[in-house]
Amino acid sequence: MEAPVVNVGILTEKAVSFVFNAEYVHTETGTFLTGEQRALFVNGNIVFNGKLYKEIFFEPTSPDASFELKAVTIGVQFHWQRQEDQRFYGALNLVAGKEGIITINQVDAELYLTSVISSEMSAHASKELLKAHAVISRSWLLAQVEKSSILSASEKKYQSYYRDREQLIRWYDREDHTLFDVCADDHCQRYQGITRTSTPIVEQVIRETRGEILTDGKTICDTRFSKCCGGITEKFENCWEPVPHSYLTTVKDSQYEIKYPDLTNEANAENWIRTSPEAFCNTHDSAILKQVLNNYDQETTDFYRWKVEYTQKQLSELIHRKSGMDFGQIQDLIPIERGTSGRIVKLKIIGTRQSLIIGKELEIRRTLSETHLYSSAFIVDKKEVSCDIPQRFILTGAGWGHGVGLCQIGAAVMGAKGYNYKQILAHYFPGAEVEKRY
Structure with missing residues (x-):
């Protein structure tokens, strides 16, 4: 069974600069493209190569093709916020939103996870810690995809805000995202493409835990x-x-x-x-x-x-x-x-x-x-x-x-003390079981 494909929102900007490092095809026109590209947001539309679009989809012509996004902001609103160029595998989707061009990466879930593990933590972390994180990152991702389909099918509007004269109660979750499954920053899981140097051990960990998720016996665990x-x-x-x-x-x-x-x-x-x-x-x-x-x-x-x-x-x-x-x-x-x-x-x-x-x-x-x-x-x-x-x-x-959920520093200490990844998961997610889904 193949891994699912996920849509990850990377950024929203008035102007998006990107570089195709290999051949990509613009699916609407059939045009093959390589090298530097630029799209602008004008009056609610995307202007690309002199034409107006509401949405543009670029498909790679080979599985190892990648594209680079320029000046991606990471650590949004955190004390270490900064910009960096980032490289991604998979397809590139540009959608005209209310505030600008929404840039979405459509990518195989296991490729996504290889980046998340290296983005959330050091790619040089202990193997058991990385394996535990691979399972919870995969579980969280698939739980969000599952939750999105439930919310989109529901007639009831999702509520995450309550206000009266005496109080303002609000929580922030990934239900804020309607055009993609998850975002690329700390609001969801850090996903910085293949910019973060992965290592053979990260790739090995993803292979060894392929398809493994945590379940409570009924649904995929929303592993935080x-x-x-x-x-x-x-x-x-x-x-x-x-x-x-x-x-x-x-x-x-x-x-x-x-x-x-x-x-x-x-x-x-x-x-x-x-x-x-x-x-x-x-x-x-x-x-x-x-x-x-x-x-x-x-x-x-x-x-x-x-x-x-x-x-x-x-x-x-x-x-x-x-x-x-x-x-x-x-x-x-x-x-x-x-x-x-x-x-x-x-x-x-x-x-x-x-x-x-x-x-x-x-x-x-x-x-x-x-x-x-x-x-x-x-x-x-x-x-x-x-x-x-x-x-x-x-x-x-x-x-x-x-x-x-999982305390990353605590889990790192557990790994150093000799706990294996299933013991780490059992500690932080009591009652949950590891299950292989694909």
Whole structure:
């Protein structure tokens, strides 16, 4: 059985420059093309070679043909955002969207996964870690394709936003994508084509796990992962839609039978975040971290426990700009609800002009940072308070990312300790089973 073909959204721009490194055919006209090409977005249309199109499809004439996209932005809205040229196998599809030309790569799922493993992590990571990641990346991808077909067949509009006078609750998931299966950035899974240098071990890992997915016995598991859980993983429903997944629950990231506190309790969460408990992901071993952190990720050094400090002026201006609402001077940031990892699900922002509860975790992280706060598992210390107005805020936090599912740094430590990939998967996705689908 062949692997499925997936559509990956790479970028949306007013002008797209690309290079065919081998022969491609423009399917509508039958024209064969090689070398540099350029398409422009004009009045809702794509202008290419002097003609107007709503959609253009370029098919490779050989399986090893590739194309290069110029100036692709990676790490969108993260602190290390930058541009790079990227090369891809497979077909190129250009679609006229509302904001510009949507550039889509149509590619074999296993080729896609070879890139994802090298993009999400170092291609030099341990074999067992890479195998675990191959299975969860494949599972997540096929679960999204399956979910897309269900959503498109449903008459009910998917809802990921709730707003009233007192609160704004929003979560960000790949249902935002309607013209392709998944995007190429951290919003989905990092996919940077064949730009990221793959290695023989990555290709071997993809071959050895070909078609392997995780299942809960009924459906393909929606396998999530983040950089560092901070010691305990989070439940799916606390970060995304309020639908529990049995295999995306609270996992203590440790080999020891430790009694962990209830981190939905504020006092327990504060003590947890202010300390540095034992956990797989509590490591400073540079050899292990290099397995998970690519060169740009290594710009982040403190992730298990971290601190961010703002002046009153910085924080009030930041929240105003990121939320679009003028709270005046910020008087307090109060956790209203915490998840099982200590991550804040709902946060109340109290200002001199207005107050509002915001959630879920990514909305909180985006509102309180120029890019993304490392996680929403944080506590707030107010300093130099005068007339109920703090002049400084110190956020002390735990973990990097949403904390749901596999903890990449914890899994790297497990691999270094001799756990095999099925043991790693069983740890982070309790009750799920590995199954070969093709």
